[in-house]
Amino acid sequence: MxxxxxxxxxxxxxxxxxxxxxxxxxxxxxxxxxxxxxxxxxxxxxxxxxxxxxxxxxxxxxxSEGITAMEDQLNALLDTPTGNLERDLQQIGEALLRLILSPVLVKRYLVFAAQADQFPELGEELFEQGVWSGYQRMARYLERASAAGDLRFDDSLEAAIDFCSLCTGDFSIRVELAMREGLEEARLQARVSRAVRVFLKCYRA
Missing domain, CATH: 1.10.10.60 (Homeodomain-like)
Known part of the structure; x- marks a missing residue:
């Protein structure tokens, strides 16, 4: 029909x-x-x-419902580099943190995590569509920066994971434990600023 x-x-x-x-x-x-x-x-x-x-x-x-706008903002930053690597990474890191710390995403993650052992195939799909897809997109951004002579690495995917991990730090576990105090915008920006400095110290060409 x-x-x-x-x-x-x-x-x-x-x-x-x-x-x-x-x-x-x-x-x-x-x-x-x-x-x-x-x-x-x-x-x-x-x-x-x-x-x-x-x-x-x-x-x-x-x-994904309710976080599309944040995903679109992050993807737009990854797909349209400005040529200012440090500023781009700062904006990307801040957009990434706003996404993964959003209350709606954290709540839905906790709903699933409580029973993930029973549905490992569903967990794999969530990982593939969300986290892994984000790593791959970040890796492509870093590859363009490498081609421009700004970065140097052996594995773009590992470099992408490094950057994302530096940005998230202990923030994700804090929100999962309902410890949102101290996660205001200023601290978010400071966390990303430190992540960018450490990342560039390691990977800048």
């Missing part, structure tokens, strides 16, 4: 994801069902399946 534009409208998709986020947060991935999600979203089960192949696809979509 042909799917109508109403069934596939962005508003309906957002409505489904809103209900799904609530159900996943309350029940976790295993106990949540598509029936419960449809009821919470106020749509039919058929409408949910018109938008999402299965519960896994719905869960993965929930992880």
């Amino acid at each position: 042909k799917k109508t534009s109403t069934e596939l409208s962005p508003a309906k998709r957002a409505q489904i994801l809103g209900g799904a986020s609530q159900v996943f947060s309350e029940l976790g991935y295993e106990r949540a069902s598509v029936d419960q999600i449809a009821a919470r979203a106020g749509v039919s089960k058929a409408t949910v399946y018109n938008h999402f192949e299965d519960k896994k696809a719905l869960f993965l979509a929930c992880f």
Whole structure:
């Protein structure tokens, strides 16, 4: 049967994801069902399946919902270097931290982490689509900087992981433990500034 534009409208998709986020947060991935999600979203089960192949696809979509603008900002910085390496890295690091420290992303990560042992294949997909994809994009940015003669390294992917790790430091574990005090913007910028200095000391050509 042909799917109508109403069934596939962005508003309906957002409505489904809103209900799904609530159900996943309350029940976790295993106990949540598509029936419960449809009821919470106020749509039919058929409408949910018109938008999402299965519960896994719905869960993965929930992880990115609400953080698209931050992801787009980070990707734009990675894809359009200005030629000022130090300034670019500072902006990239700050955008990265704002993304991974966003309350919505941390909350959804904790929902899944509590039962990750039961669904290792889902964890692998989340890692591939999120963290690993980000590392690869960062590596491509660093490769362009290397081609311009600004950086020198043996492995761009390892260099990308180094930079991201220097930026995150202990911030990610702090927010996972609900220790958000002291993570204001000024401290975020200072953390990234230090990460950029250490990274360039190691990798500047």
